[in-house]
Amino acid sequence: MTARSTRRPTAAQSRLAVVGAIAVAGALTLTGCGDQTKDKDTSPGSSSAASAPLADKLPADIRDKGVIKVGSDIAYAPVEFKDKSGKVVGLDPDIAAALGKQLGVTFEFDNGTFDALLTGLRSGRYKVAMSAMTDNKSRQQGVDPTTGKKVGEGVDFVDYLQAGVSLYTRKGDTESITTWSDLCGKKLAVERGTVSEDLAKTEAKKCPGGKKLTIEAFDDNQQAETRLRSGGADAVSADFPVAAYAVKTSGGGKDFQIVGEQVEAAPYGIAVSKEDTQLRDALQAAMNAIIKSGEYQKILEKWGAQDGAVKESVINGGK
Structure with missing residues (x-):
């Protein structure tokens, strides 16, 4: 459960091999x-x-x-x-x-x-x-x-x-989220105590008035995914290996999709x-x-x- 407080994208490289192996x-x-x-x-x-x-x-x-x-x-x-x-x-x-x-x-x-x-x-x-x-x-x-x-x-x-941190949404329902700044005005589910939660708190401070980022923290990532799946959240943040695994396996690959690039490689x-x-x-x-x-x-x-x-x-x- 990754990374630091100033986000940066990881080096560009194909992730298809990762998802295939997963x-x-x-x-x-x-x-x-x-x-x-x-x-x-x-x-x-x-x-x-x-x-x-x-x-x-x-x-x-x-x-x-x-x-x-x-x-x-x-x-x-x-x-x-x-x-x-x-x-x-x-x-x-x-x-x-x-x-x-x-x-x-x-x-x-x-x-x-x-x-x-x-x-x-x-x-x-x-x-x-x-x-x-x-x-x-x-x-x-x-x-x-x-x-x-x-x-x-x-x-x-x-x-x-x-490993870096990724955002993922319901498949076909990205709410126009491609970067962390797009989360303003949205609901994000995370696992409590993780760097994903730290990043969300940092991002929330940057949101303009009237576009609050609502953060819901759960005891584990499965609970965060359940919240997203039910429509109670717009996105989940987790480490890339975890996000890729969820995208590949949840609902036979029909539940989620990764949006944007990894950040905070650490x-x-x-x-x-x-x-x-x-x-x-x-x-x-x-x-x-x-x-x-x-x-x-x-x-x-x-x-x-x-x-x-x-x-x-x-x-x-x-x-």
């Missing part, structure tokens, strides 16, 4: 996930420390437990969601499983609302947060991007993907407490190992996210 993943159907239940990743990617090349980089207590608890909003297909059987699937779980092979641990996904994930990380409920979360300075510093006030300790990020990162520097560095080493091996690229291609590939994982690369 169609392969589209055979998996997502279900609602508003609870706080645990979902253990039991994929074949999990392995023991004995056979893991980077296990010795982990803190001893995590290595001994063999589990890293992950806070995630598991309702953001194709990044993380539940399939028909209730299993947690998607881009993030697959990357986590690949990291698990390098580190000799299992990543256990624990479902929560997006705007509460960093609070859960600070309280010790999770060791990391991995949920299409944008690495930016406000999150690194624990600052509310709207007020500029300090609200937490801040976190470190292990970056692993680049890195996704795995959030880690600033105190857990050894865990942070171990995750970065594992990420760079799967990038080098080619496993990372295969995962991105599976979920239609190859346009966002990074050549190297860095710490706190967000601006």
Whole structure:
């Protein structure tokens, strides 16, 4: 859930390959996930420390437990969601499983609302947060991007993907929306706590009198899409991979369409407490190992996210 406060378009490139790849993943159907239940990743990617090349980089207590608890909003297909059987699937779980092979641990996904994930990380409920979360300075510093006030300790990020923010509308009913400035006088549905919500608040301040931008924030993106589908909103804003997946799969591709260009290209990162520097560095080493091996690229291609590939994982690369 992406990006910064000053919008800019991403580099021009074809997105047809992305949507086509997402169609392969589209055979998996997502279900609602508003609870706080645990979902253990039991994929074949999990392995023991004995056979893991980077296990010795982990803190001893995590290595001994063999589990890293992950806070995630598991309702953001194709990044993380539940399939028909209730299993947690998607881009993030697959990357986590690949990291698990390098580190000799299992990543256990624990479902929560997006705007509460960093609070859960600070309280010790999770060791990391991995949920299409944008690495930016406000999150690194624990600052509310709207007020500029300090609200937490801040976190470190292990970056692993680049993604931008998109707008989408009902198919054939765009309300003449092609840019963010066209939202003045309209209703926009977003997921609470995301950069999409931050961007909407910034845009609302620019609207002229008599053309108010009404923002409706929901606990997850599925609820925002339901609002749009029913006619209660004119558009939804979400990360491009999520928007493209929704356009391809919802109603068999008949519900939505993307309008305009992506904005705010920025890195996704795995959030880690600033105190857990050894865990942070171990995750970065594992990420760079799967990038080098080619496993990372295969995962991105599976979920239609190859346009966002990074050549190297860095710490706190967000601006």
